[in-house]
Amino acid sequence: MTIYRTPDARFAALPDWPYAPKYLxxxxxxxxxxxxxxxxxxxxxxxxxxxxxWAYLYRKMIGPAVDAGFRVLAPDLIxxxxxxKPLDAGAYSYAQQVAWMRQWIEELDLKNMILACQDWGSLIGLRLVAEMPDRFAGVALSNGGLPEGQPAPRAFAIWRAFSRYSPVFPVxxxxxxxxxxQLTPEEIAAYDAPFPTRASKVAARIFPSFVPLGDNVAVPDQKRAWAALERFDKPFLCCFANSDPITRGGDALFIERVPGAHGMAHRALHGGHFIQENDPDGFVAAIRDVAAAGISR
Known part of the structure; x- marks a missing residue:
């Protein structure tokens, strides 16, 4: 397997990113x-x-969460x-991403975790919660889901086609x-930093095709995960954005089906799909509420 490692120089002096890299x-x-x-x-x-x-998305949440008394772990997905970054598209799959992150959690022996997730972080993170519920103390979910074969919303179908066929993919x-x-030019460059070549974007471009909407190989795994979440009674708080056309209304499924969501103070955050850029304080407040609910239960 041919692997690409983005040169360290690409990550020098990124705005609001003072964190030393750690590797496992x-x-x-x-x-x-x-x-x-x-x-x-x-x-x-x-x-x-x-x-x-990548983990840079959480730069406005890491410090406040640490100040609130938490230990924050923000990995970059393979x-x-x-x-x-494996350069062969065949190295990637939804199940493989879950397996890679499960290995990472087990190697670090993380326990009593609160999951804070969004977008594909939700698809992978919620599968991890379903597979290893004893390692999780609760979930704060924003702008994500766990699809199990539903038809693709129009906005997502357009995004999936763009990621597959567009000759350029400006991350x-x-x-x-x-x-x-409006992100600053420096922030936009920080999101581009991991992907200096066309080949290095292989995962970013292929991931939309893995979302289990319609007839997809991952649907049986999703149904098993949902069955586990329907037994998950630890705090589960939904904090979706009020202006995200892709995930709008997706919180209703979790509020209805996950026992741990019952009685939680679900709320709308202010912003779009990448809510960490718009309402980081609201997302951190949701994490604090999950922790507090875990103590009181």
């Missing part, structure tokens, strides 16, 4: 990059990014950020378009 090698020799901030004995918060972003501009504010 998982089975197969793949190197996973992650941020690990806060006291080692504090409750871990696992911040999982989606596509085509194929993104500073993590290794930073894509994130800028999905945030309800």
């Amino acid at each position: 090698e998982i089975d197969g020799g793949l190197r996973v990059h992650h941020v690990d901030e806060g006291a080692a004995d504090a409750q871990p918060v696992l911040m999982l990014h989606g596509e085509p972003t 194929g993104f950020g500073r993590s290794d 930073g501009r894509i994130v800028n378009a999905g945030a309800k504010r």
